[in-house]
Amino acid sequence: MTHFPSKRRPGAGAVLAALLGMTAALGLGTTGEATATERALPDRTTAPNYPTQPARWTDRAHGFASLAGGTTGGAGGKVVTVTDQASLVSYANAPEPYVIRVKGSIAVEPFGADIVVGSDKTIIGVGDTGEIVHGELHLNPGTSNVVIRNLTIRDSYVEGDWDGKTTDFDAIQMDGADHVWIDHNRFQHMGDGLLDIRKDSQYVTVSHNQFRSHNKAFGIGWTDNLRTQITIDHNWFTGTKQRNPSADNCAYAHLYNNYLSAQVSDGDPVWTYGNWSRGRTRMVIENSYYDGVQHPYQADATAELVQRGSILRNTSGRTDSWGTAFDPRDFYAYRLDPAKAVPALVTRFSGPQRNIGTTLHVPAHYPSVQAAVDAVPAGNDVPVTIAIAPGTYRAKVVVPANKPNIVLQGTGQSRADTVIVYDTPAEYGGSTGSATVRIAANDVTARHLTFSNDFDEAAVELKGEQALAMKTTGDRIVFEDTAFLGNQDTLMTDSPNLTTVSRVYIRDSFIEGDVDFLYGRATTVVERSEIRALSRGSDTNNGYITAASTWTGNPHGFLITRSRIVSDAPAGTFHLGRPWHPGGQVDAVAQVLIRDTYLPAAIKATPWTDMGGFSWRDARLAEYHNYGPGSQVAADRPQLTDNQASSHTVTAYLKGTDGWAPHTARTH
Template sequence: MVWAAVAGLVAALCLGATGEARASTSASVTADRWTDRAHGFASLAGGTTGGAGGKVVTVTDQASLARYAAAEEPYVIRVRGSVAVEPFGSDIVVGSDKTIIGVGDTGEIVHGELHLDPGTHNVIIRNLTIRDSYVEGDWDGKTTDFDAIQMDTADHVWIDHNRFTHMGDGLLDIRKDSQYVTVSYNQFSNHNKAFGIGWTTNVQTQITIDHNWFTGTKQRNPSADNCAYAHLYNNYVSAQVTDGDPVWTYGNWSRGHTKMVIENGYYDGVQHPYQADSTAELVQRGSILRNTGGRTDTWGAAFDPRAFYDYRLDPAAAVPALVGRFSGPQKRIGVTLRVPADHPTVQAAVDAVPDGNAEPVTIAVAPGTYREKVLVPATKPNIVLQGTGRDRSDTVIVYDTPAEYGGSTGSATVRIAANDVTARHLTFSNDFDESAVELNGEQALAMKTTGDRIVFDDTAFLGNQDTLMTDSPRLTAVSRVYLRDSYIEGDVDFVYGRATTVIERSVIRLLSRGSTTNNGYLTAASTWTGNPYGFLITHSKVVSDAPEQSFHLGRPWHPGGEPAAVAQVLIRDTELPAAVKSAPWTDMSGFSWRDARFAEYRNHGPGAVTSADRPQLSDADARTYSVATYLEGADGWAPQARH
């Protein structure tokens, strides 16, 4: 009954999408509860960035994990699958400047400990399960010291979205004056001594503990001894182990000279929910207690967490469902490389992604103009290029190479040869000024793709001739590209190539070259004759300030005179301007447009007249030329359903 009521409350709350910690007492709950940035005390005094700036590696065995974790240089270490540690209970030593992150929700370390030696700094441990170093009969952990994570005199550590269960002594021990630590969205279960902080007479540790779930544990949920500042908020302590122990069964304990603040927690079935030594201070506000008894100590002023950092405080009633859903490893948490914070250029971030990459890596590009050429090689699939500005125009990748100085491929500002690449909230530009110099070729690509399953979402492509080329590795290979909510501009053949390409809900601008009769060609498809699907422009808007009757919709490109490259272009349900010719298709290099596969369906606007020179699909045929039929293929790829 209680769980259902709380779950209903969370479902009724407004779901956002940022996942950022911010100062708020509103009842909003985000759809995803993670970011790539540490919050709380771990964000202070220079912040905690882990392996940022280092290479990304994936490990599946103990030897590889131990080698990269202890290396001197920074690494982002992805743990795929289960890594069994031998001998039983052994340490994996983690050096400074490391991120250790589970792949999906199945990365785990079994009967082994991650250990941070004194002096270790800047470590992120995320999205892992660490389990099962418990020695039968040693409930109090007196004969073994097999923690899940143990650190001594470390600083700047972020422990986030992990599951700790059934270990030998403590699940998490933060010891001996470790500083600037945040512990968030973890699950602690099936254990006696869950989470201890201290083992020192000094009063130095600053720690944030939020949105964690302690269930089936007995004590140390957490115990904080001699912490300068311990801020606990939105934690959930439930189903406490009950063995009749009147003292050492408890929730939170402010010990020694700790200053502790507890906010909007939820305690259900807990003995001594929160308690404090007479020498310590504890402030509690907003928590919910159900089926509890024993001590609920509060005395002293402690401290004001907002004097150190901003944070979002969720309502206590939402905590069980919120923490139940979002704590522990999450399938969608992945690796994020930031430009320029982690890597100075976009290309440097791409280079940090390992060859044969099997898991998504996000390259988050801060607002700015990046004058560089970028290649995503075929060996580096599963990359997301994402601008982080408010608008796609805030983040621009631009260069100015014409085809005269490297061929059409070499002119491209960005080339994507890998499969499964997505770009969002970005502008790609080739700002070569074709009027500034006299060249034999004026092609200057903003983007060329040859990979399969490429997505452009809220992107812009700026150029003149040959702005956007969507291609495939060879004539008979089918690559698919999906553009949505985007903008493309150009004049001559500025959307071209042989890839199966869908442009949906986008704006296409036909630029004027100053002619009253022929300003250019929107498309130049070179679709393989064995592929029924070339270019589809649908539910979009074509705009232009070129003179009326001065622009073609397309012409058939046969590269090198290849007869098996037979253009297929369908423009449907799209607004066309007066600049479009009433006979919009034309010949190219001796190949007749009438031998190509050009068609329209239900277009509108002043440029959408019908005539014998404008083939139209029938209603029956139009049903077989949809976004889904263009993209799905044998693998059922359906990006339109996810964007």
């Protein structure tokens, strides 16, 4: 954009730090000019309180799998998506870490064959439809740090072999493995066991799985040693006969909030049972629910079993309890759900879930945001969340056009906790090279983050002082509870070329700057947000909020609605905007509507102005139902009629030909 002399506000770093220290509520920052009327108005820009994790589970291992260094699987490695057996086999047994996403159904050949899983792997179903059919995931002795989530593994059963005596086709089998988390899977109708955890495997957690339609569901042990430590929680055993589970010579077996129902009933008086503490196992059962189960829980005379809080309904047979076993809270913290709630919770939340996806953690698993972006596969078509821990990340980030469906999510209590910042001016590489963060991909969402360019205009003599915090060119971009900090050209929402329409939706956010600090040709909606117009120390002209360059064929440019504009500039010294024609392009005709928004006294009585020889009167600039000391209806302030305003809504700006409606989606 055209260089416009500006005065950097004093102490850029200090001001940034001060702002980041403020509350994340968007009602902050009212100036001394606020009137009693303004203060009495309802706060329409307060950011919602977003949770940082789903309500019923997290994407990190818990229980025994979380101990002794934890279980992270392939975190830190490349993310790949597989749709065939050859690719799954190749990545699963590779020497380096991988996050392997199984998309759709993979039929394994020959029938019952093993897929060997090496150390440092995550194998996770995409959505709730990823499945492995006719095959087994096998962990050999010495395998360590494996996560298996969100899969269905089914149908290696050999007809007529109900007892599983002729084959050894398990869903998952491990021998001497350590640090394994098996979570949110569905296992059914296999050739031997559904889950066999054998021969001194250690630090294992089995959670939120479904064991269905089978004889021998889940066995643990096959050893004389007391080494296995295992947590088993929120699993659903239904239509199974025995081993629900059977735990042989476990050092510690902690079972809680499991649901056993619809047990197979074939008249077998011994080998139809629920939980069995065998050998010298020390077992603790808490708040589980047994419905229609024979021998709900039992223990060998040499074993120990402590049970508390469980519910038995229509049960018969053994309910053994003796010894002291151990106290699980000596090892880890956990939350017990009430036993009476277990059937509803477990049936709803066990097994594959549509909204369990791949989450890449920064910096726990990836050293930088860019490293996590780089790990996402090209052509990605399922959302991948990059969870960014609180902190200040001084680095540039580029989300390239071939990596769509990324969610950048800060995990702090407020957006001010997680900051991505750099200090490059446009003198070095123009707007693209200047941007701290650049999003070229479609379908990218950012939440609970601050983006900043803290280049100090006053410290360096340069021809240009543009310094972008964010530039987007992708379509269907969403910013929720985000902040954009800078001076000139803070936030550029653009498109790949003049006649391509990209859409950006900004909600519950904060944007600051002085000259053209919200600009570009993308269709952009700013809703329920605060826009801070910074003073440059002038008594006459302190800057411009918008500089749209909307293609003349696009009726929808910028819409600022139900928001607040605040400023520390003197009264009557700030413009709402001017029309930007990049390179003199005559077909870039700005369209800006500011409606239902608070305007401060800093706004000029004639708030639109010319730019680069193009008259603002030839652009599409208007207001509707604004309020506050900077609002008025005058000859030089075009106002929409009620009829016109009815077609200038958030929906109208965003829907396009695909019906995109992020403003109606439930926030996270």
